[in-house]
Amino acid sequence: MDTLVIVSSEKVTDILDYTILIPAIEKSLAEFSKRTGVIQPVRNVVLIPESEGFLGCMPVYSREDDILAAKIVSFFPQNKDVSTHHAVMLIFCAHTGIPKALLDGDVITAKRTAATSAVATKYLVNGKPDVLALLGSGVQARSHVAALSELFTFKEIRIWNHRFDGAVKLAEEIGLNCASCRDVSEAVKNADVIVTVTSAKNPVLRLDWVKPGAHINAVGACRPDWSEIDADLMRSAVVYVDSREGALKESGDIILSQAEIYAEIGDVILGTREAMREKTTVFKSLGMAIEDGVAAKLVIKKLGIE
Numbered sequence: 001m002d003t004l005v006i007v008s009s010e011k012v013t014d015i016l017d018y019t020i021l022i023p024a025i026e027k028s029l030a031e032f033s034k035r036t037g038v039i040q041p042v043r044n045v046v047l048i049p050e051s052e053g054f055l056g057c058m059p060v061y062s063r064e065d066d067i068l069a070a071k072i073v074s075f076f077p078q079n080k081d082v083s084t085h086h087a088v089m090l091i092f093c094a095h096t097g098i099p100k101a102l103l104d105g106d107v108i109t110a111k112r113t114a115a116t117s118a119v120a121t122k123y124l125v126n127g128k129p130d131v132l133a134l135l136g137s138g139v140q141a142r143s144h145v146a147a148l149s150e151l152f153t154f155k156e157i158r159i160w161n162h163r164f165d166g167a168v169k170l171a172e173e174i175g176l177n178c179a180s181c182r183d184v185s186e187a188v189k190n191a192d193v194i195v196t197v198t199s200a201k202n203p204v205l206r207l208d209w210v211k212p213g214a215h216i217n218a219v220g221a222c223r224p225d226w227s228e229i230d231a232d233l234m235r236s237a238v239v240y241v242d243s244r245e246g247a248l249k250e251s252g253d254i255i256l257s258q259a260e261i262y263a264e265i266g267d268v269i270l271g272t273r274e275a276m277r278e279k280t281t282v283f284k285s286l287g288m289a290i291e292d293g294v295a296a297k298l299v300i301k302k303l304g305i306e
């Protein structure tokens, strides 16, 4: 075996800048929805009942991008002093199958998920957004503020968390134009963009709190029996997903509400489905291996690993 290069989270953080990641993710979402060159089975998940978590295996092959990769990601929602998600990524030569690099997957997961929401927001937001509301104050909340701020300048950012101190801490980190809120309704009032990034298993966001025409990135609730968004809101919004197949297997927000999926976000990027910007839109994100593969490829290219 050739030498397997190990890439640390520090190196991934240094290299994976949103200015290069967001356009690469946009291209990969479109490529995925073409259904021609990307082979990506829906995540295979081993449930761990004792911790209410799972270990997910996410392989992908992309002919167009010359990517053969797999991420293995764990989710332990009850972790307290360590992160709830941990991941590693393996990149193989797409022509020989030889393993080339093992990368830390935590930063890739945080950044590529936020970059994906940024792309969805770019296509679905109604006009120039002033107010951003975040429900949740963990890793994804932080990466979403950074990625969305790459594309938009928000006049106001509001944060709600089920433990108020988490919202206060993040609001302090972000600074000036950011406030912590005790109620979800207060946080999302008149918000143009809402991001749900909680580990909730039951809805935290309700239809009557949301401004008509708002855009929602629904990022948490990745199990078929979990939901973050109230069923009435799901059914009344125009729903976009990353992968239709993935959403129908994994998303409680969609399965439990029986909301109709209008399109994959890749279809919108390709121009084959409409961006209904003036309507309330939900982008239901479950996370795809092609996003990880593209992010990892950017890193190894920069490191000269070919």
Ligand SMILES: NC(=O)C1=CN([C@@H]2O[C@H](COP(=O)(O)OP(=O)(O)OC[C@H]3O[C@@H](n4cnc5c(N)ncnc54)[C@H](O)[C@@H]3O)[C@@H](O)[C@H]2O)C=CC1
Pocket (backbone or CB within 6 Å): 075, 083, 084, 085, 109, 113, 136, 137, 138, 139, 140, 141, 161, 162, 163, 166, 197, 198, 199, 200, 201, 204, 219, 220, 221, 222, 285, 286, 287, 288
């Ligand atoms: N769509 C995607 O591609 C990805 C989705 N995720 C999901 O995004 C969500 C956030 O992930 P991270 O920020 O990494 O996790 P985290 O553990 O860093 O943050 C979770 C947040 O949810 C809050 N929370 C915990 N239990 C809650 C409850 N019962 N009700 C309301 N809030 C609760 C916590 O206080 C914290 O603010 C998770 O559901 C995770 O599985 C994570 C990675 C990728």
Ligand SMILES: O=C(O)C1=NCCCC1
Pocket (backbone or CB within 6 Å): 056, 073, 075, 085, 109, 222, 286, 287, 288
């Ligand atoms: O895509 C991912 O990576 C994840 N999605 C849902 C939660 C676990 C990680």
